[in-house]
Amino acid sequence: MTEAGAEAPVIVHRTRFSEFDLDSSVQRAIADLGFEFCTGIQAETLPFTLAGKDLIGQAQTGTGKTAAFLITAIQSLQRNPIAFEERFASEPRVLALAPTRELALQIAKDAEQLTRHTGHNVVTTIGGMNYERQREQLRNEVVDILVATPGRLLDFLGSQDVFLDQLDLLIIDEADRMLDMGFIPDVKRILRKCTPKDERQTLLFSATFNQDVLNLASMWTSSAEFVEIKPDQKTAERVKQVVYMVSERDKLKVLYNYVAKDQVERAIVFANRRDQTRFLDENLRNQGVSVAVMSGEVAQNKRVRTLDDFKAGRIKVLVATDVAGRGIHVDNVTHVFNYNLPENAEDYVHRIGRTARAGESGTSISFAGEDDAFALPEIEKYIGQKLDCVIPEDELMAEMPKAVIRPQRRPPSGSRSGSPRRSPSRSTQ
Numbered sequence: 228m229t230e231a232g233a234e235a236p237v238i239v240h241r242t243r244f245s246e247f248d249l250d251s252s253v254q255r256a257i258a259d260l261g262f263e264f265c266t267g268i269q270a271e272t273l274p275f276t277l278a279g280k281d282l283i284g285q286a287q288t289g290t291g292k293t294a295a296f297l298i299t300a301i302q303s304l305q306r307n308p309i310a311f312e313e314r315f316a317s318e319p320r321v322l323a324l325a326p327t328r329e330l331a332l333q334i335a336k337d338a339e340q341l342t343r344h345t346g347h348n349v350v351t352t353i354g355g356m357n358y359e360r361q362r363e364q365l366r367n368e369v370v371d372i373l374v375a376t377p378g379r380l381l382d383f384l385g386s387q388d389v390f391l392d393q394l395d396l397l398i399i400d401e402a403d404r405m406l407d408m409g410f411i412p413d414v415k416r417i418l419r420k421c422t423p424k425d426e427r428q429t430l431l432f433s434a435t436f437n438q439d440v441l442n443l444a445s446m447w448t449s450s451a452e453f454v455e456i457k458p459d460q461k462t463a464e465r466v467k468q469v470v471y472m473v474s475e476r477d478k479l480k481v482l483y484n485y486v487a488k489d490q491v492e493r494a495i496v497f498a499n500r501r502d503q504t505r506f507l508d509e510n511l512r513n514q515g516v517s518v519a520v521m522s523g524e525v526a527q528n529k530r531v532r533t534l535d536d537f538k539a540g541r542i543k544v545l546v547a548t549d550v551a552g553r554g555i556h557v558d559n560v561t562h563v564f565n566y567n568l569p570e571n572a573e574d575y576v577h578r579i580g581r582t583a584r585a586g587e588s589g590t591s592i593s594f595a596g597e598d599d600a601f602a603l604p605e606i607e608k609y610i611g612q613k614l615d616c617v618i619p620e621d622e623l624m625a626e627m628p629k630a631v632i633r634p635q636r637r638p639p640s641g642s643r644s645g646s647p648r649r650s651p652s653r654s655t656q
Contacts, residue, residue, distance in 0.1 A: 242270035244298075247277060250305040252344040253298060260340060266291035267456045269298075276430060277302060281451035283444045284432045287580075290456060293334055296323070296398045296430050297341050297372075303396055303428070304347055304371055317365050317389050319350070319373035322421070323398040324414065326405045328353045328376060328527050329534070333556055334400065335374040347371035352389075354379045355527025365389045377405075377413035384420055394422040399447070402433040402440050408550070411443065424449050435573060466563075466579045468591045470603070470616045475596045477624065479507070479631060482564060483514055484623045485592060486544055493537070494562040495555065496546045497578045499599075502634065503566065504546045509632050511544060521547040521555070549574050555581055565593035568602040572609035575602075 242265040244257050265273065268286040275282050276299040286292045300321045309320075323338075325331040335351040342349060348368055352361045352375040361379070364370070365388045373380075373389070383389040397418075399405070405414055421427065429448045433440055444451065473481055486494060498504050501522045511518040519533045519542045536542045538557050547555065549569065560582040569575050582589025595603060595616065607613055 241265070244269075247273055249277075249298070249302055250345075253301055253305065253341065255344045256301075256341045257298070259343065262294070266295075268292045268454070269295045271454045271456060272296075273298065275452040275454070276428075279303075279428055281424075281429045281448040282431070283436075283448060283451045283453045284430070285434070285436050285453075285455040286432065287434050287456075287576075292432050293337050293400070294341070296400070296432065297334070297338050299430065300338075300372060300396050300398065301341055301345060301347065305345060307395065311369065314369045316367055316369055318393040319370040319389070319391070320393065321372040321396045321398070322391060322394055323372065323374045323400060324380070324405075324417070325374065325376060325400045326408050326410060327550060328355055329521075329530070329555065330401065331374050331376050332531065338372050338374065342372070349374065351375070352379045352383060353527065355530075358382075362386075362388050377410045377417060380417060381413055384417065391417070391421045394427050396428045396430070397421055397447075399429070399431045402431055402443065403435045403437070406439055406443075418447060434577075466582060466589050466591045468579065468593070468614055470593045470595050470614045471619045471623075472600070472616055473594050473596060473619055475598060477619075478566060478594045478596060479510055480625070480627050481594065481619050481623045482507070482566065483511065483516070483627050484625055485562075485564070486511070486516060490561065491543075492561045493540065493557070493559055494544050494564060495560055495578075495581050496544060496564040496566055497569070498546060498548060499567040499569065501548060504548060506632075506634055507546045507566065511546070513629055513632055514627055516544055517542050518544040518546060521545055523548065523550055549578070557581070561589060563589065563591045565591070568593055568595055568599040568606065570602055572602075572606045575606045576610060 243263055244254065244265060249257075268284060268290045272282055272284050272295050276296070284292060284295070300323075304320060323334050325334055331351060331353045335349055338349045348370055349372045350361070350364050350368065350370045352365070352373065354376060362383065365383060380389070384391070399414070405411060424447060429451070431444050431448060431451075436444075471481060482496065485491065496507060498507060501524055504520045504522045508518055508520045519536065521530055521533060525533070533542065533545070534555065534557070537545050545555070563579050563582045565575070565578060569578065579589070579591040582591065593614075603614065603616070
């Protein structure tokens with residue numbers, strides 16, 4: 228009994244994966260990964276998705292939605308097996324579409340871990356990696372789960388190396404990012420090649436749902452359940468945030484002097500343009516910092532090696548654009564730097580969330596110069612708090628050991644600074 232006047236403690240039920248009637252091979256894989264309790268999105272969506280219902284899920288990055296839809300996919304494959312001799316190569320039963328290479332690779336990695344006891348074959352088709360190897364896999368292997376970015380998948384559909392008319396489950400991840408990146412026409416072309424929506428299960432996930440995304444979701448799903456998970460705590464609230472009011476010319480030395488501090492163990496620096504990532508990479512490297520770049524112009528195999536080196540601690544600072552940064556899921560990132568503030572407030576939360584994963588805390592340092600301070604009011608409104616805007620301390624304004632390397636002026640080409648020299652083909656997505 229509680230004392231008079233005292234409130235009884237609130238008992239919150241946490242859903243265990245064991246509460247679902249999952250195949251034992253799936254349960255073993257979940258246990259191997261050390262998972263016992265479901266996250267919010269998993270607990271709310273699995274009752275619907277395991278029952279075969281279409282679902283539209285709204286949840287932030289890092290809430291466990293990938294595992295939610297993969298567990299559904301693998302359970303479906305286990306409960307509805309098709310004899311091997313009745314299967315053909317090039318005909319996946321599950322398709323997971325992702326907007327970026329890094330996200331696709333992360334989904335594929337998670338899928339391989341969750342299928343370790345079921346024997347299902349996971350194949351990834353993304354741009355920037357060995358085209359012929361992917362083609363041979365599609366042509367010669369029975370594919371259970373195909374993880375793809377839209378551009379490369381369209382290439383293989385066009386060459387008839389893959390067919391989607393035997394699809395049981397379609398997963399569309401980060402639909403809002405698909406829309407932002409201009410991939411919706413490609414996704415529509417892919418869906419026309421899929422099993423009709425009333426003959427397949429469709430799961431669509433997005434961090435945000437504007438009217439455009441909702442309209443697409445209604446076209447692509449049948450009588451879908453809608454689940455919205457609002458995080459208990461916005462990612463931004465777990466991060467110590469500081470904004471340095473600093474001129475464009477002083478940003479680099481403030482960044483270097485801060486990175487040189489002992490407490491910066493592993494950091495990600497976000498820049499808005501590719502030319503800025505090249506500038507930062509060259510200059511930090513010149514000052515003796517172990518640094519690497521993640522941007523759309525870096526070859527995919529190199530990006531994979533870079534991310535592995537960053538996870539292993541061989542690289543201290545990763546300089547990234549938003550598109551490349553979307554797939555960076557690395558624990559123990561102590562600091563995130565916004566060399567430029569993003570125009571989109573949601574991107575700000577996504578960026579600083581790279582340092583507050585799995586309930587940990589972190590530090591975000593943003594630079595607001597004359598070109599990007601205008602973004603502050605919208606960011607503050609979105610995260611629901613005022614940001615601490617300060618002038619850099621004297622030690623951060625100290626000159627760097629070596630002079631700044633300025634980018635060489637290129638001949639006028641009629642393109643804006645920072646744009647690629649040639650437009651990337653769809654297959655290099």
